[in-house]
Amino acid sequence: MSVRRLAPDAVQPASFAFDAANENWADQQIAKYPEGRQASAVIPLLWKAQEQHDGWLPRAAIEAVARKLGMAPMRVMEVATFYTMFNLQPVGEHFVQLCGTTPCALRGAEALKKVCLDVIGPQSTVSADGKLSWLEVECLGACCNAPMAQINFDYYEDLTPENFKALLEDLRHGRPVKTGSQIGRSGSEPVGGGETLKDPALYDGSVIGAGDWQKRVTEQRKAAAEAAAAKAAAEAEAKKAEASKTDATPAAATKPATETAAPGRPKPSEPGQPTSAANDTPAAGGKVDAKSAAESAKSAGAPADKPVK
Numbered sequence: 001m002s003v004r005r006l007a008p009d010a011v012q013p014a015s016f017a018f019d020a021a022n023e024n025w026a027d028q029q030i031a032k033y034p035e036g037r038q039a040s041a042v043i044p045l046l047w048k049a050q051e052q053h054d055g056w057l058p059r060a061a062i063e064a065v066a067r068k069l070g071m072a073p074m075r076v077m078e079v080a081t082f083y084t085m086f087n088l089q090p091v092g093e094h095f096v097q098l099c100g101t102t103p104c105a106l107r108g109a110e111a112l113k114k115v116c117l118d119v120i121g122p123q124s125t126v127s128a129d130g131k132l133s134w135l136e137v138e139c140l141g142a143c144c145n146a147p148m149a150q151i152n153f154d155y156y157e158d159l160t161p162e163n164f165k166a167l168l169e170d171l172r173h174g175r176p177v178k179t180g181s182q183i184g185r186s187g188s189e190p191v192g193g194g195e196t197l198k199d200p201a202l203y204d205g206s207v208i209g210a211g212d213w214q215k216r217v218t219e220q221r222k223a224a225a226e227a228a229a230a231k232a233a234a235e236a237e238a239k240k241a242e243a244s245k246t247d248a249t250p251a252a253a254t255k256p257a258t259e260t261a262a263p264g265r266p267k268p269s270e271p272g273q274p275t276s277a278a279n280d281t282p283a284a285g286g287k288v289d290a291k292s293a294a295e296s297a298k299s300a301g302a303p304a305d306k307p308v309k
């Protein structure tokens, strides 16, 4: 990006005024905006002033636009110096804006810069005959046909050092030139032509309606429905087989070992449960075998065959 300054005083005109047609056009632009918002027309008016003044904006034109819109000249100057669409230096009859951004650079823009230097001269200067000037700019949005350049209001794409040099010479000598792709692309299709929709049958109108297309579509739909039903049936069958395999497995083999023990029996160490080994026997449940009862009675002095009271 170059530094944007006004042109030297030596090339600045003493004054600028819109011609009658452009004055009328400017009034129409201003009338589009509500009262008090005339400053909104600053860009179209600067653009028209540049167009009238051989493609560049002198200080006098910027000041004339400011007067027309009732704006401070500095505010219009800010707009003119910010947007690169406004040329602040004189340009040639054919103003070349050469794209130097990455896609164009990868496709040979550097070589095109050398052509500009050879054929036109340094950047931002007008050739001795006044016919050509050039400037490197950022992406112009035609990357798919890179490298490219905008010359005045036209795009020239798929440039090579050879065809670009010939193009500049043709412009210089007023010969007719071809805009757009220089290698015959009609759009942004691949180099060498399009690669899709090439089947000639697609463009053969005689095949439209040929055959019983309704029958064909019906058969296709029926086949699709049958295939879907067969798939669903196969999946259901597989699930059924899996389920019966699981049922046939022995429970003991599948259950964890801990689950085979009596689940409801409390552990002796659990809170609130008897902790003695004697109470942890089946006898603790209330039944005392005869031998134990006899021994207890004997030790208490009671007859062995009488119940203990």
Ligand code: FES
Pocket: 099, 100, 101, 102, 103, 104, 105, 138, 139, 140, 141, 142, 143, 146, 147, 148
């Ligand atoms: S990079 Fe050159 S046109 Fe986009």
